[in-house]
Amino acid sequence: MIDTWVPPVFIYVLGALALPFLRGSARRAWVLLVPLIALADMLVIYYGGYSGRFWSFDLAGFTLTFARIDALSMIFGFVFVIMSFIGNLYALHVKEWGQHTAAFLYAGSAIGTVFCGDLITLFIFWEVMAWSSVFLIWAGRRRESTHAGLRYLLVHNLGGAILLMGIVMHVGGGNPTDFGYLVAGGLTPATTLILIGFIINAAVPPLHAWLTDAYPDASITGAVFLSAFTTKTAVYVLLRGFPGTEILIYLGATMAIYGVIFAVLENDIRRLLSYHIVSQVGYMVCGVGMATVIGFESGVIELTEAGTMTFNGSAAHAFAHILYKGLLFMGAGAVIYMTGKSKLTELGGLYKTMPKTLTLYMIGGFAISSVPLFSGFVSKSMIIDGAGIGSMTLIWVMLVLASSGTFLHTGLKLPYFTFFGKDSGIRVDENKLPKNMIYAMAIAAFLCIGIGVYPYALYDLLPKAVDFVPYMANHVITEIQFLLFTALAFFMLLKLGAGTPTITLDTDWFYRKAGNRFLYFFNNQFSRFNKMLENVSMLSMMKLLRISWNPAVWLTTLFDRQMAGKYPDTPLRLSVINSSVVMSLIFIVLGILLAGGLI
Amino acid sequence: MSNLNYHKNVFERYIERPDANRKMKNLAYAALAISIVLGIIIQIVYHPHGHFSFENVPAFYAIFGFIACAMLLIGSKWIGKRGLMVREDYYSKDYADYFVKDEKDEERIDAIMNSVKDNRKEVPQ
Numbered sequence: 001m002i003d004t005w006v007p008p009v010f011i012y013v014l015g016a017l018a019l020p021f022l023r024g025s026a027r028r029a030w031v032l033l034v035p036l037i038a039l040a041d042m043l044v045i046y047y048g049g050y051s052g053r054f055w056s057f058d059l060a061g062f063t064l065t066f067a068r069i070d071a072l073s074m075i076f077g078f079v080f081v082i083m084s085f086i087g088n089l090y091a092l093h094v095k096e097w098g099q100h101t102a103a104f105l106y107a108g109s110a111i112g113t114v115f116c117g118d119l120i121t122l123f124i125f126w127e128v129m130a131w132s133s134v135f136l137i138w139a140g141r142r143r144e145s146t147h148a149g150l151r152y153l154l155v156h157n158l159g160g161a162i163l164l165m166g167i168v169m170h171v172g173g174g175n176p177t178d179f180g181y182l183v184a185g186g187l188t189p190a191t192t193l194i195l196i197g198f199i200i201n202a203a204v205p206p207l208h209a210w211l212t213d214a215y216p217d218a219s220i221t222g223a224v225f226l227s228a229f230t231t232k233t234a235v236y237v238l239l240r241g242f243p244g245t246e247i248l249i250y251l252g253a254t255m256a257i258y259g260v261i262f263a264v265l266e267n268d269i270r271r272l273l274s275y276h277i278v279s280q281v282g283y284m285v286c287g288v289g290m291a292t293v294i295g296f297e298s299g300v301i302e303l304t305e306a307g308t309m310t311f312n313g314s315a316a317h318a319f320a321h322i323l324y325k326g327l328l329f330m331g332a333g334a335v336i337y338m339t340g341k342s343k344l345t346e347l348g349g350l351y352k353t354m355p356k357t358l359t360l361y362m363i364g365g366f367a368i369s370s371v372p373l374f375s376g377f378v379s380k381s382m383i384i385d386g387a388g389i390g391s392m393t394l395i396w397v398m399l400v401l402a403s404s405g406t407f408l409h410t411g412l413k414l415p416y417f418t419f420f421g422k423d424s425g426i427r428v429d430e431n432k433l434p435k436n437m438i439y440a441m442a443i444a445a446f447l448c449i450g451i452g453v454y455p456y457a458l459y460d461l462l463p464k465a466v467d468f469v470p471y472m473a474n475h476v477i478t479e480i481q482f483l484l485f486t487a488l489a490f491f492m493l494l495k496l497g498a499g500t501p502t503i504t505l506d507t508d509w510f511y512r513k514a515g516n517r518f519l520y521f522f523n524n525q526f527s528r529f530n531k532m533l534e535n536v537s538m539l540s541m542m543k544l545l546r547i548s549w550n551p552a553v554w555l556t557t558l559f560d561r562q563m564a565g566k567y568p569d570t571p572l573r574l575s576v577i578n579s580s581v582v583m584s585l586i587f588i589v590l591g592i593l594l595a596g597g598l599i
Numbered sequence: 600m601s602n603l604n605y606h607k608n609v610f611e612r613y614i615e616r617p618d619a620n621r622k623m624k625n626l627a628y629a630a631l632a633i634s635i636v637l638g639i640i641i642q643i644v645y646h647p648h649g650h651f652s653f654e655n656v657p658a659f660y661a662i663f664g665f666i667a668c669a670m671l672l673i674g675s676k677w678i679g680k681r682g683l684m685v686r687e688d689y690y691s692k693d694y695a696d697y698f699v700k701d702e703k704d705e706e707r708i709d710a711i712m713n714s715v716k717d718n719r720k721e722v723p724q
Contacts, residue, residue: 144691264675265684355608388650396651404667420614474647481634482664488631489668496672502684512690 005045007055007067007115008038008081009125012108016101028092031100035085038111042081045069053117062177065117071463072315076114076236078461079319080107082447083228083326090330090440091221099139103225105132110229114236118177119167119194122237126163126201130156133230136222137214145217151511152214155200155207163197166190182241184296195242202234202285203278204251205258209508211277212262216270216342220333223270227329228322231277235284235318239463243291243301243311252286253398255279260405262506267343267499269332269414273325276368276410279402280321286399287314287383290390303464306390312462313382319458320375320451324367327444328410331361334437335418338428344414344499349423354430358419360441365415367448369407372479375448378455378470381479385468404486411483412490413497421498552580635661 015034022030045067055066084107091099109128116122130153137149169190171177182191203211215226242248259279266272291311295302303311334357335350336342351358363374370376380403387396451458459466490497547554613619635658641647642657653659 260671261675261678264671265679351610351614352608355610358610385650391650393651400663401667401671404664405671408668408671472647473641474645477634477638477641478660481638481658482660484627484631484634485661485664486668488627489665489672493669493672496676500684501687502679503687503689504679505683505685505689 005041005048005050007112008041008077009066009108009112009115011038011041012084012104012111016104016108019101019104020097022097027097027100031088031092032085034104035081035088035107038081039078039085042074042077046074046078056117062120063118064121066112066121067115068117068179069115071461072236072239073114075315075319075461075463076232077111079322080111080114080229080232083107083322084111084225086323086326086440086444087221087224087228089436089443090224090333092436093434094219094221096139098135099219099222102132102135102139103222106136106225106229110233113233117179119171119179120177122179123160123164123167126197126233127160129230129233130160133226136225137218139219139222140217141219142217145219148214148217151508152210154511155210159197159200159207162193162200166193166195166197170194179237179240180299181243181293181296181301183245187245191242195245198234198237198242199248199251199285201230202238202281203231204255204285205278206507208255208258208278209506212271212274212506213508215274215277216268220337223333224326224329227273227277227325231281232284232318232322235281235288235314238285238288239291239311239314243288243303244293244307245289248285248289249392249395250289252282252284252289253395253402255282255285256402257398257405258282260402260409262504263405263409264413264497265500265502265504267345267501267503269335269342269344269347269418270329272344272409272414273328273332276328276406277325279406280317280325280368282402283380283383283399284314284317284321286395287311287317287386290383290386290392290395292390304390306386308464309389309468310383310386312459312464312466312468313379313386315462316379316382316458317376319461320367320379320448323444323447323451324364324375327364327441327448328361328368330437330441330444331357331364332414334433334441337437338430338433339426341426343501344417345501347418347424347426348421349419350426350428351419352423353426353428354419356430356438357433357441358415360438360445361419362411362415363445363448365411367452369411369483370403370479371407371411371483372471372476373449373452375451375458377452377479378458379451381470381475382468400482404482407483407486408490408497412487413499416490416497417499552583555583631661 011034015030019027019030050069052070053065053068057064057066084103087103087107088100091103094100106129109125109132112125113122113129116125134149134153134156137145137152139145140149167177167190170182170188173188173190175190182194187195200207200210211231215223218226238248256279259275259277259282263272263275263279266275287310291307291314292304293301293307294304332342335347335354338354338357339347339350341347367374367376370380384396384399384403387399455470459468607615616622638661639657642655649655656662
């Protein structure tokens with residue numbers, strides 16, 4: 001069924017194809033226009049009241065569905081389109097058309113993943129997402145970017161291969177290619193492989209290192225796109241396919257803590273923020289795990305009370321997270337753009353010269369820390385509250401602990417040591433910051449506050465009916481208490497919070513260092529051993545050859561040498577004839593013995 | 600700033616006052632105290648029932664926030680000092696020479712390029 005609208009991914013692909021042929025202001029207009037057309041398209045779908053599967057094509061015996069419209073895909077679709085507009089506005093001053101094209105393909109394939117209705121289309125967009133995003137990393141144009149991009153691509157190729165294996169096994173097992181709730185009958189080997197493919201993109205430790213490795217090396221504008229799409233697409237597919245999978249609860253809660261622990265040790269501002277992506281996505285993954293399914297009928301899942309809360313919470317948190325994390329990356333990017341430095345130890349005292357960036361960054365910082373009236377407050381509390389309703393004490397404690405760490409780093413440590421703290425003496429002119437960067441940050445900041453002040457705009461988009469009131473007197477005051485005392489501890493232990501000029505080892509050590517050492521071992525020690533074996537065998541072979549050419553001569557010379565050593569004065573030689581007779585006798589005896597043995 | 604036209608921004612105006620440090624500290628302590636008092640008042644008046652019994656401890660969130668933050672800072676640094684934090688060139692020193700241009704190669708390439716250029720010069724003559 002084809003209607004008055006097209007799947008938004010087609011608009012993005014068209015945008016990417018047309019982009020290289022445009023120049024100057026036409027290109028700038030196109031870069032902004034395409035997301036707006038997509039947004040208009042989305043509004044037509046939303047207000048047209050469409051629901052179900054559209055734009056399906058039959059190909060080689062499979063049905064490819066490009067538009068599966070329901071509340072879950074719409075909320076992710078909306079935030080992806082909005083974020084791609086903000087990101088494109090932020091990147092408007094970039095002259096290279098390659099970056100814009102990569103960004104279009106990346107955002108488009110993420111949106112395609114969200115709207116696709118079957119596993120085959122999903123896999124295609126999944127792969128496009130991996131290789132289009134790597135260009136944004138390479139656009140960092142540093143040696144580290146090239147290396148990190150290659151590692152990023154390798155990890156994603158591995159994830160894609162595992163996903164494809166899972167899909168092939170799943171479909172080969174007689175299941176339809178439809179992408180819906182996949183674990184109705186529990187986890188099978190096929191769905192486990194699909195799950196692993198998904199959680200590699202969700203950056204679940206120990207498979208998360210590609211994120212914190214590559215994002216800080218991306219280009220300033222590319223990192224904004226990267227922070228939004230890959231991990232949140234993974235959250236979407238987990239929400240779609242694996243709600244209520246118990247292992248995700250523990251993985252998610254571990255992720256939330258893991259991210260904040262490593263963020264303490266980080267010195268690079270964008271790597272610190274990357275660890276917070278891991279931590280925040282942990283909340284969403286945990287929420288997916290806690291969304292216990294109690295019924296599954298005609299493609300619609302039925303959830304428990306706590307499950308509905310966390311299912312909604314994960315979707316809402318993904319929506320809010322994309323906007324505030326984009327804002328934080330934009331703020332950090334503005335600092336790097338102006339100063340050329342990205343390390344906490346080299347920055348400081350920027351409040352004098354970058355007040356606008358500081359203000360906008362802090363809005364993002366407050367939003368991620370779930371300060372009341374900012375967007376994180378209305379979305380994160382849903383997941384934590386869901387853990388409370390489900391009376392999972394340990395998970396609840398872990399999530400609240402991690403939210404303390406979130407405020408500690410993103411709301412206190414990073415801005416304190418970048419904008420305040422010890423004055424680094426860096427003086428920049430903020431007016432030279434491209435205006436489009438400021439506008440993009442302002443839009444994101446406006447949305448962060450808007451969602452916080454009027455959460456029902458977001459709640460109306462959520463996939464399930466919402467029964468949650470964020471602004472309760474008790475909730476607000478306890479949250480403020482919590483944050484204020486976190487701040488108190490931070491300022492009391494200020495020395496521990498300061499950045500140190502170090503980098504932190506993470507699980508990427510295994511393929512960066514251990515892999516190198518493995519190769520080094522094979523190139524050196526092992527090959528030396530190999531060469532030694534070769535030498536020994538060759539030498540002994542030569543010796544044997546020499547003996548077997550003419551054993552008589554060898555024996556004679558051996559005998560001569562012996563005699564010459566014992567009786568140096570006596571010129572004694574074993575005659576050739578005698579020795580050959582002896583040799584033939586030996587061989588005859590040996591031959592007889594051998595023949596006797598054989599018989 | 601020596602520049603007379605320089606306008607101090609809002610942060611500078613507040614932070615660089617002589618008594619700013621003391622005032623901000625007082626404000627912060629007042630905020631801490633008020634948040635605790637308000638929390639206890641709300642607990643007495645509304646009797647909110649949390650999901651867990653330990654939430655009813657007065658100022659539970661304040662204590663939790665403080666301990667959580669202190670634990671994270673101290674604990675992470677403790678873990679980090681045990682081998683996780685390494686020098687900044689830990690990775691880059693390995694592959695530093697992979698991409699350094701070899702001088703001999705440079706010379707050889709220069710020689711080839713020069714000979715090509717010479718040939719070109721010779722051809723039109």
